[in-house]
Amino acid sequence: MSIRPVTLAALAITIATVIWLVSRWDYSPRGWSEEGVAVLESLWLESLPDLPPDPTNRVADDPRAVEFGRRLFFETRFSANGAISCATCHQPERHFTDGLPKGVAIGVSKRNTPSIVGTAYSPWFYWDGRRDSQWSQALSPLEDSNEHAVNRLTTIAIVVADKDYWRMYKALFGEASSVDTMFSNIGKAIAAFERTIMPMPSRFDRYVAAVVAGDEAQQAAIFTDEEVRGLRLFIGAANCTQCHNGPLLTNNEFHNTGLINFKGEVPDKGRVVGIREVLEQPFNCRGAHSDDPARDCAELDFARTGPELIGAFRTPSLRNLENTAPYGHKGQVATLADMLTHYNEAPDAMIGHNEAKPLGLSKRELANLEAFLRTLAAPASYSDR
Numbered sequence: 001m002s003i004r005p006v007t008l009a010a011l012a013i014t015i016a017t018v019i020w021l022v023s024r025w026d027y028s029p030r031g032w033s034e035e036g037v038a039v040l041e042s043l044w045l046e047s048l049p050d051l052p053p054d055p056t057n058r059v060a061d062d063p064r065a066v067e068f069g070r071r072l073f074f075e076t077r078f079s080a081n082g083a084i085s086c087a088t089c090h091q092p093e094r095h096f097t098d099g100l101p102k103g104v105a106i107g108v109s110k111r112n113t114p115s116i117v118g119t120a121y122s123p124w125f126y127w128d129g130r131r132d133s134q135w136s137q138a139l140s141p142l143e144d145s146n147e148h149a150v151n152r153l154t155t156i157a158i159v160v161a162d163k164d165y166w167r168m169y170k171a172l173f174g175e176a177s178s179v180d181t182m183f184s185n186i187g188k189a190i191a192a193f194e195r196t197i198m199p200m201p202s203r204f205d206r207y208v209a210a211v212v213a214g215d216e217a218q219q220a221a222i223f224t225d226e227e228v229r230g231l232r233l234f235i236g237a238a239n240c241t242q243c244h245n246g247p248l249l250t251n252n253e254f255h256n257t258g259l260i261n262f263k264g265e266v267p268d269k270g271r272v273v274g275i276r277e278v279l280e281q282p283f284n285c286r287g288a289h290s291d292d293p294a295r296d297c298a299e300l301d302f303a304r305t306g307p308e309l310i311g312a313f314r315t316p317s318l319r320n321l322e323n324t325a326p327y328g329h330k331g332q333v334a335t336l337a338d339m340l341t342h343y344n345e346a347p348d349a350m351i352g353h354n355e356a357k358p359l360g361l362s363k364r365e366l367a368n369l370e371a372f373l374r375t376l377a378a379p380a381s382y383s384d385r
């Protein structure tokens with residue numbers, strides 16, 4: 001049986017249509033499927049739930065503690081040289097980071113200063129999660145010999161001797177009590193302030209709003225084709241949302257992504273050490289200074305402890321990339337472009353096992369991804385009465 005010309009023509013037209021559709025698909029990255037819209041909504045700041053209460057800190061949401069804590073956060077007398085406050089390294093105008101590879105105060109910190117914006121949502125603090133509440137975290141820089149380099153007694157003495165501070169302290173916590181209780185109360189006030197430090201909507205969030213509203217003109221006005229392509233890679237082929245997911249773009253988990261250290265530095269063991277420390281830490285959720293009578297410490301009870309945590313660090317939020325270079329737990333990655341090259345190559349880890357796989361993206365695709373990441377930038381909001 002021979003093929004009739006009409007059939008051949010129909011076949012040719014079908015093939016041409018398919019090729020046209022495919023090329024058009026590639027050319028215009030704009031349309032979103034229902035599934036795609038759902039993924040975008042999951043990353044949208046609008047989807048961020050209200051901040052859950054912290055039962056371990058009874059003043060966590062008390063406005064008087066926010067005010068007291070804000071003053072303590074900027075207090076330089078809590079330091080060996082009278083010049084260092086939390087804001088020396090966590091500078092509001094830099095998204096609460098310092099622009100340095102590693103924090104510098106009395107000495108040099110072991111790691112990069114992370115942004116604290118939105119971290120009140122995290123069950124773990126520090127790159128290795130060695131603290132399990134914001135208030136217990138706030139205590140350790142004060143006694144860290146590289147950071148504030150004072151001790152709890154000095155800290156308490158300053159609060160008691162300052163008429164304003166002592167009035168504010170007593171209104172919240174009552175009269176003087178044991179040193180450790182008073183010290184933990186100071187941490188609880190600082191944490192109340194830190195709970196107000198939150199990301200504001202970015203250009204990405206406005207784009208999602210336009211997608212949800214089905215407003216294509218708005219979408220085109222907010223995002224370039226390049227940025228849309230980058231977003232598609234981020235949630236698709238590049239698989240970034242495996243770890244950077246939810247409205248804060250972090251799963252708050254620990255992963256080894258094979259970042260190479262500075263030359264001559266011993267590889268950092270990360271979470272495998274952090275989990276041991278937080279389990280033994282006297283100010284943890286199970287400790288005497290938690291205000292939660294139920295001692296509901298599910299995060300500690302169910303925390304992973306396996307060898308996959310060697311060289312693993314907490315996934316950082318990606319809403320803090322503007323003004324926060326260098327990146328990585330040691331500040332070892334100078335630019336966003338370098339970070340993306342790192343993910344593209346996914347080298348073997350120096351210690352443990354790199355969970356990320358090489359991506360094989362082209363230069364153009366990497367540029368698209370970077371363009372998208374930049375759309376996540378927005379100023380932080382915080383209580384600054």
Ligand code: HEC
Nearest residue numbers: 086089103104105109111112113114125126127138141147
């Ligand atoms: C010398 C600079 C420096 C000073 C001063 C400092 N920090 Fe930090 N901060 C860091 C570094 C570095 C880290 C990360 C250390 C690590 O992970 O091992 C960090 C981590 C944190 C984190 C955890 C954030 C996260 O994403 O896990 C919080 C919260 C924080 N600091 C709050 C404070 C508070 C509150 C003070 C004041 C009492 C303070 N810091 C003082 C450098 C500093």
Ligand code: HEC
Nearest residue numbers: 238240242243255259313314315316327328329339343355
């Ligand atoms: C397996 C989990 C995982 C995947 C997949 C992943 N990340 Fe990460 N990301 C992390 C962790 C963990 C860190 C911190 C690593 C460190 O410092 O050792 C990080 C750090 C970063 C940083 C630096 C942020 C900072 O403040 O220092 C950027 C930027 C980043 N990732 C972007 C991406 C992009 C883009 C993708 C997709 C190509 C991606 N990540 C895929 C877990 C992941």
